[in-house]
Amino acid sequence: MKILELRAMAKINLGLDVLRKREDGYHEVRMIMQTVRIFDRLRIQRIRETGIKVRTNLNYLPVDENNLVYRAASLLMKEAGMEEEGILIELEKHIPVAAGMAGGSADAAAALIGVNRLLGLRLSMGELMQRGVRIGADVPYCLMRGTALAEGIGEKLSVLPPCPPCHILVAKPRISVSTKFVYNNLKADEISQHPDIDGQIAALEQGDLRELAKSMGNVLETVTVPAYPVIDKIKKAMLQGGALNAMMSGSGPTVFGIFDDERAGRQCFYRLKGSGLVQQIYLTQPFQNKALQEG
Incomplete structure (x- = not known):
């Protein structure tokens, strides 16, 4: 069969x-x-x-x-x-x-x-x-x-052009977040700081990982981080561990950090794994759809 x-x-x-x-x-x-x-x-x-x-x-x-x-x-x-x-x-x-x-x-x-x-x-x-x-x-x-x-x-x-090679530390704390809760509590008309999406596109076109990381931003953090402070704790731990930048993905609560040094990423992986802050943690890499990039 x-x-x-x-x-x-x-x-x-x-x-x-x-x-x-x-x-x-x-x-x-x-x-x-x-x-x-x-x-x-x-x-x-x-x-x-x-x-x-x-x-x-x-x-x-x-x-x-x-x-x-x-x-x-x-x-x-x-x-x-x-x-x-x-x-x-x-x-x-x-x-x-x-x-x-x-x-x-x-x-x-x-x-x-x-x-x-x-x-x-x-x-x-x-x-x-x-x-x-x-x-x-x-x-x-x-x-x-x-x-x-x-x-x-x-x-x-x-x-878009592919993400430059890097190591991505992904950590989910011991909570779950409702996407509906986040969007229902987002005050879209009151957002004063917006992420530099155009800057990120330019960084991808130049293959510049540091500029890409520097321009990262997620407006949904304005809702999720105050409600769940553990997200900010994980972000700070990644930055202290050598991440170029760290941010919540989507409506959360998963946090990821971008590393240009695999050793630093791995050390941060083990520190966070033993910290009690996370439930699931992975050290991974970006995936590219080569057929689309070539097409």
Whole structure:
């Protein structure tokens, strides 16, 4: 029996700006997105039973339509009139959950790719991205991967030059943060300091890691850091450990630090791991989608 194995890769935001709250309730954003080499594994296969079965290694995750993997598979199967088919999706989670790293969106993107292949639907990447935005604003980016500028609600994507080689320390504290809580409490019209997104794009074009790190910023920290001071403690620990800069990813609470020295990154990894501040911690690197960069 044919089994597809896929990697669903996490993202960080090198820069995250919110321009305004739209009339439809969504927020207009401008973000620099970067895929990192932290990933969940999906195994997808056809089964004789009708419908979609989801299994996961985390017992607190839903396995019905409340899971984005299920919704992604259901969307394609309904559209293709293949609801009588049976599919089993086994999801092995490693990306921190509810952590600002688009883990659920990455899983949904991998499910779209896998179901498309498994059922022979022959949808192009562009067609998958059009469907992905109906599941979540980050899904089109998670399909594309690499380094990108995201605008609109996050669905308008432009490929950027790759992030310069570096080491990225990713740490999630022992808390989870609701994205809805963060955006509901964000006072977009009162933000006085905005991250230098254009400066980051220029740094990427020049391959200048230090300038890229210097220009990092995330306006959502104005909500999340006061509510969860541990985020600021982790940031300070990374900066003291030699990070060029450290920042919260997405709506948090995950914090990442950019290191140009692997040894310093590794030493900071072990210090933070033993500090009691973090629940999950990884030392990783940026991932680039070479096909897009060459295209």
